[in-house]
Amino acid sequence: MPTFFERRQLVTPGDLIAEGAYIAGENTYVEDNKIYASRIGIVDYENKKVTVVALRAFYIPRVEDIVIGTVTEVGFNGWTVDINAPYQALLRASDVLSRPFKPQKDDLSQVLNVGDLIVAKIIAYDRAHDPQLTVGEPGLGKITRGQIVKITPTKIPRVIGRKGSMISTIKQETGCQIILGLNGTILITGKTSEEEELAMMAILKIDKESHTSGLTDRIAQMLKEEKKKMEENKNESKT
């Protein structure tokens, strides 16, 4: 039962990772009792499970995922939402309005219009049907302020970090509120735009360097340095 790569090594599609009594995890597949990589990424072993953390991938909806999307079309009884996936998501009017929906009375574009950003949860999705969204839970709904960053969807867990260490570092250092859409879209709301820029910078750095080690420490260090610079600039402009 050999494995052919060490943990955290880079693999490309078609690379033979392990043979024998292993379980094929994400971004791998089995053929003839051998496990191969199906995407470019980093190898990881957990117990007997072999996974590849993809460096290049797109978002595939899953039920219960929180996503951030853009309204692309206002229909007769709902909206179509672009959630950065191969499939268009649907948001039904009856889900947004707390009362029964009457097509002749309600003007849907008054509630949400094309171009509006929403935080939503996926409530239904399978191979045969497009994903369906809901906004009927606390924390979900239309976005009114903040900034959006887009990163590779598979790197969201890296932004969260081990037990949330990375995200809490960024939140602490910048004082921003951050909502992570699992589709790779991130909403940052801070008191000032400088703070938001800082959080954005950190997140983009994570996206670029996600496959390196010791990243949390480097991000914390970078944030501290940048904050110092910002304060110096402020003091200079005052004097």
Added chain:
Amino acid sequence: MSQKPEKLIDKKGIRLDGRKPDELRSIKIEVGVLSNADGSAYIEQGKNKILAAVYGPRELHPKHLALSDRMVLRCRYHMAPFSVQERKSPAPSRREIELSKVIRESLEPAIFLEYYPRTGIDVFVEVLQADGSTRCASITAASLALADAGIPMKDLVVACSAGKVDGTIVLDLMDTEDKMGEADLPVALMPNFNAVTLLQMDGKLTLEEFENALNLAIEGCKKIYAMQKEALKAKYVSVKEEADE
């Protein structure tokens, strides 16, 4: 068109561009060169210059082409008007339509098409400069662009040609050898499975010559595969080295 040189291979067995019969042209591959496409790759193989771009998986338009059980792969091979000596009309020619199909069929076995039904992937191959065996270089670049787009693949696809020139079996034909030679044999391969996904032949070969040429082409494919892998990893390796310092 230039006149036929008297000999394509000299007495010492050296070809017109100074290569040995079993030698590849110099190859340069770059991945992720376009920011607007989901995945892209650029290859220079000898004088060939080819750009490949991938979009998707995305909603397929027109919608009636979508299949309910798998993705649809669409390919477009196109030669720029300035890619050859005589200006080529930019409209798709019979040859380009055929090559589009051939490239699509050589890539299809490598992609897990059943993963994301009702969607489509578009592959665009643009030949900027042509110098023989462009279909092979196109396949090599297109499969890298697919991997760069994050599309789940069974293996990378790599292609290389072999043929017969002046009675000798040679690897990686260039334009003059292709036109003046006796036979041309493009081969596409999934190297980890030794699975051939494209095999064409034009010209005449004996059975023995064919086997030799096929083996030579497969050897060539494996050499290119190593470069392909390196090119795909290059971007991430450099970032990692920077971070480790």
